[in-house]
Amino acid sequence: MRTLPPFPASRPRRLRRDAFTRALVRENRLAPEDFILPVFVLEGTKQVQDVPSMPGVQRMSQDMLFGVAEQCVELGIPVLALFPNIDASLKTPDGREATNPDGLIPRTVRALKERFPELGVMTDVALDPYTSHGQDGVLDETGYIINDVTVEVLTAQALTHAAAGVDIVAPSDMMDGRIGAIRSALEAGGHIHTRIMAYSAKYASAFYGPFRDAVGTRGTLGKSDKKVYQMDPGNSNEALREVALDIAEGADMVMVKPGLPYLDIVRRVKDEFGMPTFAYQVSGEYAMIKAAAANGWLDHDAVMMEALLAFKRAGADGILTYFALDAARLLRQR
Numbered sequence: 001m002r003t004l005p006p007f008p009a010s011r012p013r014r015l016r017r018d019a020f021t022r023a024l025v026r027e028n029r030l031a032p033e034d035f036i037l038p039v040f041v042l043e044g045t046k047q048v049q050d051v052p053s054m055p056g057v058q059r060m061s062q063d064m065l066f067g068v069a070e071q072c073v074e075l076g077i078p079v080l081a082l083f084p085n086i087d088a089s090l091k092t093p094d095g096r097e098a099t100n101p102d103g104l105i106p107r108t109v110r111a112l113k114e115r116f117p118e119l120g121v122m123t124d125v126a127l128d129p130y131t132s133h134g135q136d137g138v139l140d141e142t143g144y145i146i147n148d149v150t151v152e153v154l155t156a157q158a159l160t161h162a163a164a165g166v167d168i169v170a171p172s173d174m175m176d177g178r179i180g181a182i183r184s185a186l187e188a189g190g191h192i193h194t195r196i197m198a199y200s201a202k203y204a205s206a207f208y209g210p211f212r213d214a215v216g217t218r219g220t221l222g223k224s225d226k227k228v229y230q231m232d233p234g235n236s237n238e239a240l241r242e243v244a245l246d247i248a249e250g251a252d253m254v255m256v257k258p259g260l261p262y263l264d265i266v267r268r269v270k271d272e273f274g275m276p277t278f279a280y281q282v283s284g285e286y287a288m289i290k291a292a293a294a295n296g297w298l299d300h301d302a303v304m305m306e307a308l309l310a311f312k313r314a315g316a317d318g319i320l321t322y323f324a325l326d327a328a329r330l331l332r333q334r
């Protein structure tokens with residue numbers, strides 16, 4: 001008589017057999033509340049411009065942005081992140097337009113907070129949209145970005161945004177000591193509720209290309225890169241040191257950027273510090289999915305949701321993503 005082989009004691013496929021058990025034991029989920037939508041703001045009224053390298057993304061004037069803000073509120077997306085496309089005539093070597101209290105960003109913040117008080121508004125603190133050379137800081141005569149002088153300008157910029165009523169400032173410049181400087185200035189200025197989301201581990205990445213089209217810095221930056229201040233893609237321990245500094249200096253939330261290629265960093269940061277941890281699915285990640293989907297090589301919605309879910313699995317509390325509206329709509333339909 002032939003004896004049957006022993007049955008496995010455990011059959012992991014049992015739980016995968018039906019949609020209801022798959023749902024029951026799913027460890028991570030997406031919700032519209034996980035998303036922050038980055039948007040590109042222009043001067044003027046009734047202005048809408050496509051960004052060719054980011055299909056579906058548009059730069060728009062403040063009045064057009066209200067429609068987007070309304071959709072965020074309806075869909076339950078908690079925060080809009082503003083990035084300016086500054087007129088070339090306002091760009092200078094020192095980026096001083098960044099501290100103009102009546103500049104494009106402070107005006108947009110005021111208008112949004114007035115109409116949509118329940119919608120969180122976040123602003124980028126960095127000089128690249130405002131400098132004639134496209135770098136995030138002020139240069140010395142050799143072209144090196146001077147840290148401490150830049151931090152002074154960034155601090156003034158953050159105060160300008162806080163005075164306009166922004167909820168969250170997000171320094172994306174990677175200067176040393178900027179979180180501490182901004183935090184003390186906010187406290188001294190009575191802006192005790194202004195939250196800081198620090199771009200703590202921001203890498204010198206080639207995935208930012210389409211964003212630089214959107215804010216109009218691809219041309220000004222030319223062939224130069226940001227390797228003398230953004231992190232080297234080969235480094236992991238350094239990310240933990242950067243995050244530790246930002247927490248010590250007063251960051252409320254920390255961020256890793258780019259996203260998908262750096263999920264190992266997201267996981268390490270979350271495990272090490274347990275802080276509210278965010279990841280930025282950057283423009284190049286968005287463009288790749290859009291391009292492959294447009295060619296019929298990938299299923300747009302399925303890949304979008306899988307990539308976003310991966311951020312949650314890696315430990316992110318939230319994701320900055322250009323897919324926020326699309327993904328939130330899909331989640332609402334389910």
Ligand code: PBG
Pocket residue numbers: 124126127128136172173207208209210211212226281282283284
């Ligand atoms: C600049 C900034 C960049 C992004 C956000 N803030 C680009 C850069 O560092 O050159 C990139 C976002 C994206 O690629 O989606 N301070």
